[in-house]
Amino acid sequence: MNAYNRFMSLIDLFYPKFCLNCSFPGAYICPRCQKYLIMPKRPQCYVCKKNSLNSLTHQLCLRKLDIDGVCYLFYYNGLLKKIIKNFKYRLATKVGYELFNVIKPNVINRLSFYKDLNGNVVLQPIPLSKDKYNERGFNQALLIAKFMNRYLNLAIADFLTRVKETKPQANMKTKLDRFRNLKGAFGIKPGTDTQQIKKLRIILIDDVITTGSTVKEAAKVLKKNGALKVYVLALAGG
Numbered sequence: 001m002n003a004y005n006r007f008m009s010l011i012d013l014f015y016p017k018f019c020l021n022c023s024f025p026g027a028y029i030c031p032r033c034q035k036y037l038i039m040p041k042r043p044q045c046y047v048c049k050k051n052s053l054n055s056l057t058h059q060l061c062l063r064k065l066d067i068d069g070v071c072y073l074f075y076y077n078g079l080l081k082k083i084i085k086n087f088k089y090r091l092a093t094k095v096g097y098e099l100f101n102v103i104k105p106n107v108i109n110r111l112s113f114y115k116d117l118n119g120n121v122v123l124q125p126i127p128l129s130k131d132k133y134n135e136r137g138f139n140q141a142l143l144i145a146k147f148m149n150r151y152l153n154l155a156i157a158d159f160l161t162r163v164k165e166t167k168p169q170a171n172m173k174t175k176l177d178r179f180r181n182l183k184g185a186f187g188i189k190p191g192t193d194t195q196q197i198k199k200l201r202i203i204l205i206d207d208v209i210t211t212g213s214t215v216k217e218a219a220k221v222l223k224k225n226g227a228l229k230v231y232v233l234a235l236a237g238g
Contacts, residue, residue: 028095068230072238160218175211
């Protein structure tokens with residue numbers, strides 16, 4: 001056992017794991033609660049919810065959401081809400097590693113489409129505001145990108161930045177409020193050579209997609225600067 005594993009064993013001894021869903025000891029996601037990690041049964045267009053090969057957005061639906069495809073691994077239910085809350089605020093890497101070890105075979109199947117994309121493809125985590133980053137000390141979207149990249153083996157880009165502070169999306173009452181709150185929130189990171197963006201297929205990575213307001217604003221900036229296609233890959237959605 002190496003030094004890191006010995007250290008983590010001591011952490012588990014003094015701060016034992018309990019299931020985030022039922023409080024059963026031994027793991028953050030116990031075997032009994034793994035059944036609540038529900039994956040979408042079929043690929044569908046995120047806008048109209050009708051069948052779509054590889055979860056690509058239908059041509060007519062692109063008028064409503066100019067994102068070329070949206071894929072999420074799980075439905076955003078009670079267990080996923082608890083996982084993501086802990087992923088964001090307390091136990092990011094420990095919960096993340098356990099989650100991805102539990103779901104490894106299914107993740108590989110769900111991500112196979114992204115491995116088959118033609119051309120230059122990169123991952124772009126959704127950036128946090130400076131305040132949120134200082135509060136947490138990490139960007140959960142970047143951690144998710146690194147976990148998923150075990151199976152994708154793509155470059156992780158850093159093109160985007162937050163150019164204005166926004167209110168928490170959870171505090172927004174309506175879908176319109178969410179879109180207004182995020183309007184103009186993203187820009188290209190200072191010092192970025194925008195020629196690097198042109199002709200790229202970019203996969204935005206985020207923890208949750210619901211209304212699509214966050215990724216819509218990010219995709220708008222990337223396409224304005226020459227991105228050929230923009231897709232979304234999220235941990236949870238619905």
